[in-house]
Amino acid sequence: DIQMTQSPSSLSASIGDRVTITCRASQGISNDLAWFQQKPGKAPKSLIYAASSLQNGVPSKFSGSGSGTDFTLTISSLQPEDFATYYCQQYSSYPLTFGGGTKVEIK
């Protein structure tokens, strides 16, 4: 199975900060990577697929990059609605696997 390691597991940031979350795959997955946002008590929401493609309706402050084993999710200017937990997921091979999550909290 491909292991997905996210870092950090949590971070504190201020409104307006640029935030970067990293996801590393235990083996190469090309660009078969998705990012999700989850708020408490809600279902996850798809943000990015194919490592860098924004889902319809997702604001452009979110961006993804990377290929192979190393990936990043960047939020360009953190807003109150962005405080949530973020997950990466590889879909290069089965079983599909998720990272452990990164909780973004208010500083």
Place this chain on the structure above:
Amino acid sequence: EVQLVESGGGLVQPGGSLKLSCVASGFTFSGSAMHWVRQASGKGLEWVGRIRSKTNSYATAYAASVKGRFTISRDDSKNMVYLQMNSLKTEDTAVYYCTRAVHQDYWGQGTLVTVSS
């Protein structure tokens, strides 16, 4: 608008069975692979399994933790996907989400399954 709505969750004893349902709308269901993902309280996301379309022979795949106990099926005439869960264990307690496609672009609201005596 794409919608996925799960149902069928509840309380079941260890060793018991439960069948979850997910009704889809707003897209061509018959052409889409459908997945199930679960999340235990306070924990991360765990992929459970998927079923492909008729074109892909309704092929299924499962996580090792549920293989042999869980079965995914679909009824394209009803836009429904199902998760039959047998021999349930306490560690199967989670919110179960129905999702669309390999990159999980749409999610239902989830249904809670509690396995407890």
